[in-house]
Amino acid sequence: DTGVSQDPRHKITKRGQNVTFRCDPISEHNRLYWYRQTLGQGPEFLTYFQNEAQLEKSRLLSDRFSAERPKGSFSTLEIQRTEQGDSAMYLCASSLVAIRGRNQSNEQFFGPGTRLTVL
Amino acid sequence: GQSLEQPSEVTAVEGAIVQINCTYQTSGFYGLSWYQQHDGGAPTFLSYNALDGLEETGRFSSFLSRSDSYGYLLLQELQMKDSASYFCAVRGGTGGFKTIFGAGTRLFVKA
Numbered sequence: 279d280t281g282v283s284q285d286p287r288h289k290i291t292k293r294g295q296n297v298t299f300r301c302d303p304i305s306e307h308n309r310l311y312w313y314r315q316t317l318g319q320g321p322e323f324l325t326y327f328q329n330e331a332q333l334e335k336s337r338l339l340s341d342r343f344s345a346e347r348p349k350g351s352f353s354t355l356e357i358q359r360t361e362q363g364d365s366a367m368y369l370c371a372s373s374l375v376a377i378r379g380r381n382q383s384n385e386q387f388f389g390p391g392t393r394l395t396v397l
Numbered sequence: 398g399q400s401l402e403q404p405s406e407v408t409a410v411e412g413a414i415v416q417i418n419c420t421y422q423t424s425g426f427y428g429l430s431w432y433q434q435h436d437g438g439a440p441t442f443l444s445y446n447a448l449d450g451l452e453e454t455g456r457f458s459s460f461l462s463r464s465d466s467y468g469y470l471l472l473q474e475l476q477m478k479d480s481a482s483y484f485c486a487v488r489g490g491t492g493g494f495k496t497i498f499g500a501g502t503r504l505f506v507k508a
Binding site: 311318 | 439447495
């Protein structure tokens with residue numbers, strides 16, 4: 279399977295613990311996105327990378343959240359000192375777009391998500 | 398900031414045509430995308446409009462008016478399998494690749 283994969287698919291943790299999620303994008307894709315989705319809502323933008331560079335991070339994101347894409351391939355999202363409000367589906371997506379692709383669709387391919395439950 | 402508005406729910410019958418509207422407020426607008434998401438599944442890309450006008454892809458069409466900050470998704474010959482949530486999403490931000498999604502429109506297709 280050459281789609282986007284995420285690991286783990288489910289994570290249950292206690293409040294205050296740290297968690298880390300992994301995303302493996304489609305191999306040739308240069309952009310990687312992290313979103314958070316709660317029931318009945320659309321994906322909420324968290325951050326995105328172009329290759330290994332983190333280009334933008336949501337202002338809504340607290341300092342407890344950090345993401346890396348060290349070699350421009352897989353990415354990790356870490357949440358420190360989890361809170362019950364962090365419970366959500368965490369989605370990763372990747373796309374392949376030319377650097378100056380203004381009119382390109384930036385079609386994003388989503389992974390299956392990691393469902394986080396904070397007790 | 399960026400915000401999008403779309404109806405929360407739409408109901409239609411099999412074989413009918415349905416239009417899902419989306420209005421947006423954003424800075425640095427590059428284009429409007431539409432995604433479909435079935436319950437328990439991941440969002441999948443449907444269409445993208447960077448310029449004004451209509452884009453057609455099979456039974457689905459998408460329209461954009463940049464001057465009105467408005468777009469819509471048109472679904473024709475509705476099938477039961479089209480029951481899903483539909484999200485409009487604006488592409489923008491400083492570098493033009495930040496994507497902000499709307500809250501979604503849940504479409505129910507009845508027999």
